[in-house]
Amino acid sequence: MVDLILGWTGVVLVFIGVFFLFLGSLGVFRLPDLFNRLQAGTKATTLGVVSTTIGVGLIAKGWLVFSLALAIFLLMTNPISSHALGRASYRAGVKPYKGTNPDLYAEKIKKESDQK
Amino acid sequence: MITLFSTLLVILIVAGGFVSIFSKKLLSSVISMGLVSLGVSGLFFFLQAPDVAITEAAIGAGLSTAIFIIAMKKIQKGGTSDDE
Amino acid sequence: MIDFLQNWIYLTGSMALVGIGLYIVLTNTNIFRIIVGLNIIDSGTNLFIVTIAWHPKSVMPIYTATNNLVVNGHVISADPLPQSLVLTAIVIGLGTTALALAIAVKIYQKYGTLDVRKIKEEDR
Amino acid sequence: MMSDTPEIVKKVFAIFVVGVLIIGFFMVFTQMPKGNEVNVNNTVSRFYVMKDVDQATQMLDKGTYFNKDMVPLRNDVPYTPITFGKSENLEDGAANVVTSIVVDYRGFDTLGEVTVLFLAASGVMLVLHGEKRKVPKKKIAPSEIMYVGTRIAFSVIFLFGIYVFIHGHLTPGGGFPGGAIIASGILGLFLGRQGYSPNKAGLTVFESLSGMAYAIIGIIGLVAEKSFLANFLPTGTIGNLFSAGFIALIYIAIGMKVGSELSAVTNAMIVDTEED
Numbered sequence: 001m002v003d004l005i006l007g008w009t010g011v012v013l014v015f016i017g018v019f020f021l022f023l024g025s026l027g028v029f030r031l032p033d034l035f036n037r038l039q040a041g042t043k044a045t046t047l048g049v050v051s052t053t054i055g056v057g058l059i060a061k062g063w064l065v066f067s068l069a070l071a072i073f074l075l076m077t078n079p080i081s082s083h084a085l086g087r088a089s090y091r092a093g094v095k096p097y098k099g100t101n102p103d104l105y106a107e108k109i110k111k112e113s114d115q116k
Numbered sequence: 117m118i119t120l121f122s123t124l125l126v127i128l129i130v131a132g133g134f135v136s137i138f139s140k141k142l143l144s145s146v147i148s149m150g151l152v153s154l155g156v157s158g159l160f161f162f163l164q165a166p167d168v169a170i171t172e173a174a175i176g177a178g179l180s181t182a183i184f185i186i187a188m189k190k191i192q193k194g195g196t197s198d199d200e
Numbered sequence: 201m202i203d204f205l206q207n208w209i210y211l212t213g214s215m216a217l218v219g220i221g222l223y224i225v226l227t228n229t230n231i232f233r234i235i236v237g238l239n240i241i242d243s244g245t246n247l248f249i250v251t252i253a254w255h256p257k258s259v260m261p262i263y264t265a266t267n268n269l270v271v272n273g274h275v276i277s278a279d280p281l282p283q284s285l286v287l288t289a290i291v292i293g294l295g296t297t298a299l300a301l302a303i304a305v306k307i308y309q310k311y312g313t314l315d316v317r318k319i320k321e322e323d324r
Numbered sequence: 325m326m327s328d329t330p331e332i333v334k335k336v337f338a339i340f341v342v343g344v345l346i347i348g349f350f351m352v353f354t355q356m357p358k359g360n361e362v363n364v365n366n367t368v369s370r371f372y373v374m375k376d377v378d379q380a381t382q383m384l385d386k387g388t389y390f391n392k393d394m395v396p397l398r399n400d401v402p403y404t405p406i407t408f409g410k411s412e413n414l415e416d417g418a419a420n421v422v423t424s425i426v427v428d429y430r431g432f433d434t435l436g437e438v439t440v441l442f443l444a445a446s447g448v449m450l451v452l453h454g455e456k457r458k459v460p461k462k463k464i465a466p467s468e469i470m471y472v473g474t475r476i477a478f479s480v481i482f483l484f485g486i487y488v489f490i491h492g493h494l495t496p497g498g499g500f501p502g503g504a505i506i507a508s509g510i511l512g513l514f515l516g517r518q519g520y521s522p523n524k525a526g527l528t529v530f531e532s533l534s535g536m537a538y539a540i541i542g543i544i545g546l547v548a549e550k551s552f553l554a555n556f557l558p559t560g561t562i563g564n565l566f567s568a569g570f571i572a573l574i575y576i577a578i579g580m581k582v583g584s585e586l587s588a589v590t591n592a593m594i595v596d597t598e599e600d
Contacts, residue, residue: 076477077477083469083473087467119209122209126209126210126213126216129213129216130220133216134220136224136240137220137224142230142232146232149240152240153239156246163250163251163253164258164260164261164278165254165260166260167283167284167497167501168246168283168286171500171501172243172290174504175290175294175500175501175504176290178504179504179586179590180239180294180297182511182590183298183590184232184236184297186590186593186594187302188232190305191305191308208353215349216346218349219346222341222345223338223339223342226337226338226341261421262419262422263406263408263421264563267408268407269406270373274365275365275370275373277364277373277421279367279369280425281369284422284425284426287498288426288433291441291504292437292441292444295440295444295589296444298444298445298589299444299447302593303451306452
C-alpha cells in the first residue's frame with residue numbers, strides 16, 4: 001500500500017516537472033530579451049528538473065539517495081550559474097528590453113564608478 | 117530508438133564541426149568544439165562505454181574549452197575576434 | 201538495413217570529424233584555429249576506436265547485479281581493451297592541448313601575431 | 325612563396341585532400357566485418373573479461389592461442405562463471421573490467437601515461453613561468469552570490485570527485501575523471517573570487533607525493549610478488565568496496581595526481597591573465 005502511494009506520488013511529481021519544463025521552454029520562445037528568457041529558463045527549469053528527479057527516485061526506490069543528492073546539487077548550482085550569466089552579459093553590454101523599469105543594477109554600477 | 121538518437125547526435129556533431137569551420141569569430145569556433153566533444157561523449161554512452169563517456173564529458177567538454185577560453189583571454193582584450 | 205545503419209552511422213560520424221579537422225588545419229593560418237582542428241581530429245579518432253569495440257547486441261563491460269558479461273560461455277560485452285586505451289588518450293589530449301596553448305601564448309608575446317606566415321616573414 | 329597562393333586554391337586543395345582521405349576510408353570500411361559479426365570471443369581481451377589471464381598464458385605456451393579458426397570459449401577453456409556478489413578470490417576482483425585493464429593488467433602502460441601527463445604539465449608551468457606582474461587597472465569584483473556559492477559548490481564537487489575515484493572499480497569512473505572533476509571545482513573557485521590562488525608549493529608537493537606513491541606501490545609488488553605492479557593484496561567478493569586489492573590504492577594516487585596537476589595547469593594559465 002505504501003509502495004503504491006509513493007509510486008503515484010512520484011508519477012504526479014514527474015507530471016508537475018514536465019509541465020514546468022514546458023512552461024520554461026515556452027518562456028524562452030515568447031519573452032522579449034535575454035534577461036527575461038534567462039529568468040524563464042532558469043526558474044521553471046529548476047523546479048521542473050528537481051521535481052522530476054525526486055519523482056523518478058520515488059518510483060525506483062534504489063535511486064532515491066542519488067536523485068536527492070542530484071536535486072540538492074541542482075538547487076545550489078542552477079540559480080548561481082544563471083546569476084553569473086546575467087551579470088556577465090549585462091557587464092558585456094547586452095541592452096535590456098526597453099520596458100525594463102527600474103533598472104537598479106545600472107544605478108549600482110554608477111554608484112560604484114563614482115566611488116572610484 | 118537508440119539508432120534514431122545516435123543518428124541525431126551524429127548530425128549534431130557534424131553540424132558543430134561545420135560551424136567551427138565557417139564561423140568568423142574564434143570564440144564561437146571554440147565553443148562549437150566543446151559542443152562536438154559533448155556530442156561525442158553522448159555517442160560513447162550509446163556505444164556501451166560509460167567510463168569513456170564520463171571522462172570525455174569532464175575533460176573534453178569542460179576543462180578543455182575552459183583552458184582554451186582562458187588562453188584566448190590572455191592574448192587579447194576580450195579575445196573574441198580573429199587575429200588581424 | 202538497420203544493422204547496416206547501426207554500425208556505419210558511427211564510422212561515418214568519426215570520419216566526418218577527422219575530415220573536418222583536417223580541413224581546418226589545412227586552410228587556416230591562425231595557430232589557435234589549428235589547435236581547434238587538432239582537437240576535433242582527436243575526438244574523431246577516439247570515436248572510431250570505441251566504435252570498433254562495439255557490436256549491436258553488446259552490453260557495457262561492468263559486472264552489476266543485472267548485467268552479466270558471459271552467457272553460455274560466450275562473451276557478450278563490448279571489447280574493454282580499446283575503451284581503456286581511449287580513456288588514457290583523452291587525458292593525454294588535454295595535457296598536450298594545454299602545452300600547445302601555452303607555447304602559442306608565448307609566440308604571441310614575442311611576435312605580436314598568431315599568423316604563421318607573418319611569423320615566418322619576421323623570422324627571416 | 326606560400327603567401328602568394330590565393331585563398332581559393334588553398335581551399336580547393338584542402339577539399340581535394342579531405343575527399344581523397346574520406347574515399348579511402350570508405351573503401352576500407354567495406355572490408356571491415358559488419359556489426360553483427362564482431363565478437364569479443366575472437367579477440368585477445370576475452371580473458372580480461374573472464375578475469376583469467378593464466379589460461380591465455382598456458383595456451384600461448386602450448387602454441388594454440390592464435391589459431392585461424394578460434395572455437396567458442398566453452399569448448400577449449402574450462403571456466404567458472406562469474407556472479408555478481410558471489411564469486412570470490414578471482415584473479416582480479418574489480419567489477420569494472422575497464423578499470424581492471426587500466427590499473428592491473430596494463431598498469432605499467434598507465435604509469436607511462438601518467439608520466440606523459442606530468443611532462444606536459446611541467447612544460448606548461450615552465451613555459452609560462454616568470455611573467456612580469458602588473459597592477460590591475462580596473463577591477464570588477466565578483467558578486468557576493470558567486471563568492472559564497474562557488475565555495476559551497478566546491479565542497480560538494482570535491483566530495484563527488486573523491487567518491488568517483490574511490491569507487492572506480494565498481495562504477496564507471498576512476499582516477500582520471502575524478503581528478504578532472506576536482507580540477508573543474510578549483511576552476512570554479514578561480515571564477516568566484518578575483519585574485520584567488522591556491523598554494524602552489526602545496527600543489528607541487530602533493531602531486532609529487534602521489535606520483536611517488538604509484539611507483540612505491542609498484543615496487544612493493546616487485547618485492548612481494550616478484551613482478552612490478554603486481555597485485556599484493558587479497559581480492560574479495562566481486563561487488564564489495566574492499567574487493568579489488570590494490571586497484572583502489574592506485575586509483576586514489578592517480579586521482580590526487582591528476583587533480584593537482586590539472587589545477588596547477590589552470591593556475592599557471594589563469595594567474596597572468598588577471599594581472600592585465
